[in-house]
Structure formats: structure tokens, C-alpha cells
Amino acid sequence: MPLAHDAYRRLLGPTWAPVAPDRLRRAVAGRVVLVTGASSGIGEATAELLGRSGAHVLLAARRGEVLDEVVARIVARGGRASAYAVDLTDLDAVDRLVHDVLADHGRVDVVVSNAGRSIHRSLADTTDRFHDVTRTNALNYLGPVRLLMGLLPQMRERRTGHVVDVNSLNVDLPAANWAVYTASKSAFDAWLACIAPEVRVDGVATTSIHFPLVHTPMSAPTYDPALPALTVDAAAQVVGRVLVTRPRLLVPWWVRLAAPVQAAAPEVSDAVTARWLASRRKGS
Ligand SMILES: NC(=O)c1ccc[n+]([C@@H]2O[C@H](COP(=O)([O-])OP(=O)(O)OC[C@H]3O[C@@H](n4cnc5c(N)ncnc54)[C@H](OP(=O)(O)O)[C@@H]3O)[C@@H](O)[C@H]2O)c1
Structure with a gap:
């Protein structure tokens, strides 16, 4: 890991540090964990980490052939994984995904809601592109809500479960040229914050992670890879850590000061x- 990235991770403090492998294994071994957006970036690294830690990982994203490769890597290392090719902006397809994973595995213990798209674009440049607004909300807000509306009932009935939202510090610090992305991520963040106590009554935990910059294919067009940021592996470790510690919210300390x-x-x-x-x- 480049020095600047490691120093940046340390600056975030102990709640963002790598998780002890034995603690993660105790938390996820034998659990059925659905990771959306598992064909790339944070989701792919998280699926591999959880696969190495004994979870049965269900990987969802559009590119089935890429998911199959990630599944093959997990299985080659002795893990359990299954691929589900799905476009999460298609709400009927989301319903089919819910049906299929429950039919195939009987339950989902953990959902890592990670699939997302980012748009860095000014209002002037968005004015003739209303489809930016609809498709960003379709993936970052409506799809995850539909997915959880399908999966939460069985968690609540079994009185166990955990939902982790891979979100962004943009929701704490709204910034120019990020309106469409930030609004869509804020909508899901607010939805999860509202339902959190309702599902907690039934033993289901929720965690929102407001990530700072992570170097991934999504961030590459906007940010220089030399900028200090988390690597995908460091980000996956953060997801692993919250599966152990189950905080309601994880936000960088400097965002808590600035917001x-x-x-x-x-x-x-x-x-x-x-x-x-x-x-x-x-x-x-
Ligand atoms: N990178 C950052 O700096 C950063 C910071 C804060 C938060 N985040 C959040 O982290 C999450 C992951 O982002 P990333 O940076 O790892 O991006 P990424 O490498 O581009 O991965 C995005 C994932 O979402 C999937 N996806 C995109 N459209 C989809 C669709 N319609 N249906 C199903 N899956 C779809 C992609 O798979 P397919 O193309 O195969 O469908 C891919 O697996 C996002 O929610 C993002 O908002 C990222």
C-alpha cells in the first residue's frame, strides 16, 4: 500500500482500522451475506474478504461474467460464493433477486448495500440531462429500498440480521457539482436512518458508513490516484470491521467536526x- 494511503487510513483513527481476521471470522462464518456491486471496487474487495472469512457470499451486479470470476477466486481459496447477475435499477429484477436468493439459500443474514453510481457534474451541465437524475436515484436510492423491503421481513421474523450501507461523506458535506449524486445517497441514508429503530426492535442492526475517497474505477475519472485515499482493500476492511462492531454510523472524525x-x-x-x-x- 502506498505510504500516503496508509498514513491517510491511520489518520482516520481506530474505527477505520483493519479488522482482526479471527473476529471477522467469528462474526460472518456460516452467514449468508449479500453484497451488491460485487463486480468492482469496494464491493468486489468486500466479497473476497468475506469469502476468505467463511461467509457464504452472494454477489450481485450487472456483469455476470465478472461476478463468475470473483466467485471462482473465492471458491478456489476454499470459500462459498454464488453470483446473481441483476440490474438493480430494474425493480422487477430486484424482486426476482429477492425471490431467487431466498429460494436458493433460505435466508439472507447480512446485506452490504454497495452498488452505486457517482456523477460529478455541475447544474449547468445537468440541465439537458434529466436522465442523470432518474438513473442515479434508480440505483442509489430506489433499488436499495426495494431490495431491503424484500429482504427485511425475513430478518425481522428471524429476529436477526444486519444491513450495511456503503455511503459517502458527501451526505454530511454537500458540495458544488455533486448535487445529483449527493441527493440520491442522502435519500437512502435518510430512509435507512428512519427505519433503523423500527427494525432494531426486531433484532436487526443497521450501519451507515460515510466513506471518504476510495480509489476505485468509480473515483478514477474524477480523482488523481496519487491523492491520499483509502484503497479498496482498506475500505473492505472497514466493512468487515462494522460487521463485527455494528455501529449505527461511521463518519470520519474531521467530517463530524466540519459538518x-x-x-x-x-x-x-x-x-x-x-x-x-x-x-x-x-x-x-
Ligand atoms: N469510490 C469512492 O471514493 C466512494 C466514496 C464513498 C462512497 N462510495 C460508494 O461506494 C459504493 C461502491 O463504489 P465503488 O467506488 O466501489 O465503485 P465501482 O468500482 O464503480 O463499483 C460499482 C459497483 O456497482 C455495480 N453497479 C453499477 N450499476 C449497477 C446496476 N444498475 N445494477 C447492479 N449493480 C450495478 C457495478 O457493477 P456492474 O457494472 O457489473 O453492474 C460495480 O460492481 C458506491 O455506492 C459509492 O457511492 C464510493
């Missing part, structure tokens, strides 16, 4: 950002 300041004085952060945008416009 109340931005919320208390949005006009100040708006003014600073507007000046920066204006200076960039002049420079271009």
Missing part, C-alpha cells in the same frame, strides 16, 4: 465555494 460548522453557517461555505467557482470560470 456542524457548514450546517450552522451555510452562507459562509456557499460564499467561499462561489468565489472558488468564479475564479475557475475566469481562469478558463
Whole structure:
């Protein structure tokens, strides 16, 4: 791991540190864990980590052939894994996924809701692209809600389960040029926060992870890979850790400090950002 990335991970503090392999194994061995977006980035690394730790991993994403390769790698190392090729923006397909995983495995113990798409685009550039809004919400908000509406009843009935949302610090710190992405991630974050106590009564835990930058195929077009950030393996370790510790919310400490300041004085952060945008416009 490059030094800058390791130093960055350490800066995040102990709640973002790698999980002890034996603790993770105790938490997930024999459990049926559905990971969405498991063909790439954070989801792929999480599926491999959980497969190595004794979980039966169900991998969902659109590219079935890529999922099959990840499954083969997990199985080659002695793990258990199954692939489900599905477009999570197709709500009927989500219902079929729920039906199929329950028919095939009888239950799902843990859902890692990770599939997502990101859009870094200004309002001006989005004006003629309303499909950006619909398709981003379809994947980041509506699909995960539909999936959990299908899977939560059996968890609540069995009085056990855990839902982990792979979310972003953008929901704490709204930023220019991220409106569509941030709104969709915030919608799911809010939905999960509202239902969290309802399902907790029935023994089901929920965790929202507000990740900082992670170097993945999604972030590559926007961020220089040399920037300090988490690697996909470090991010997967964070997912593994929350499966052990089950916090309701994991947010970087510096976001916890900055978010109340931005919320208390949005006009100040708006003014600073507007000046920066204006200076960039002049420079271009
Ligand atoms: N990277 C970051 O800096 C960062 C920071 C904070 C939060 N996050 C969150 O982390 C999650 C994973 O992102 P990543 O960076 O690991 O991105 P990634 O490498 O691009 O992976 C995205 C995953 O989502 C799947 N996916 C996309 N569209 C789908 C669809 N319609 N139906 C089913 N699956 C679909 C992709 O698989 P297919 O193409 O095979 O469908 C892929 O497996 C996202 O929710 C993102 O918002 C990322």
C-alpha cells in the first residue's frame, strides 16, 4: 500500500482500522451475506474478504461474467460464493433477486448495500440531462429500498440480521457539482436512518458508513490516484470491521467536526465555494 494511503487510513483513527481476521471470522462464518456491486471496487474487495472469512457470499451486479470470476477466486481459496447477475435499477429484477436468493439459500443474514453510481457534474451541465437524475436515484436510492423491503421481513421474523450501507461523506458535506449524486445517497441514508429503530426492535442492526475517497474505477475519472485515499482493500476492511462492531454510523472524525460548522453557517461555505467557482470560470 502506498505510504500516503496508509498514513491517510491511520489518520482516520481506530474505527477505520483493519479488522482482526479471527473476529471477522467469528462474526460472518456460516452467514449468508449479500453484497451488491460485487463486480468492482469496494464491493468486489468486500466479497473476497468475506469469502476468505467463511461467509457464504452472494454477489450481485450487472456483469455476470465478472461476478463468475470473483466467485471462482473465492471458491478456489476454499470459500462459498454464488453470483446473481441483476440490474438493480430494474425493480422487477430486484424482486426476482429477492425471490431467487431466498429460494436458493433460505435466508439472507447480512446485506452490504454497495452498488452505486457517482456523477460529478455541475447544474449547468445537468440541465439537458434529466436522465442523470432518474438513473442515479434508480440505483442509489430506489433499488436499495426495494431490495431491503424484500429482504427485511425475513430478518425481522428471524429476529436477526444486519444491513450495511456503503455511503459517502458527501451526505454530511454537500458540495458544488455533486448535487445529483449527493441527493440520491442522502435519500437512502435518510430512509435507512428512519427505519433503523423500527427494525432494531426486531433484532436487526443497521450501519451507515460515510466513506471518504476510495480509489476505485468509480473515483478514477474524477480523482488523481496519487491523492491520499483509502484503497479498496482498506475500505473492505472497514466493512468487515462494522460487521463485527455494528455501529449505527461511521463518519470520519474531521467530517463530524466540519459538518456542524457548514450546517450552522451555510452562507459562509456557499460564499467561499462561489468565489472558488468564479475564479475557475475566469481562469478558463
Ligand atoms: N469510490 C469512492 O471514493 C466512494 C466514496 C464513498 C462512497 N462510495 C460508494 O461506494 C459504493 C461502491 O463504489 P465503488 O467506488 O466501489 O465503485 P465501482 O468500482 O464503480 O463499483 C460499482 C459497483 O456497482 C455495480 N453497479 C453499477 N450499476 C449497477 C446496476 N444498475 N445494477 C447492479 N449493480 C450495478 C457495478 O457493477 P456492474 O457494472 O457489473 O453492474 C460495480 O460492481 C458506491 O455506492 C459509492 O457511492 C464510493
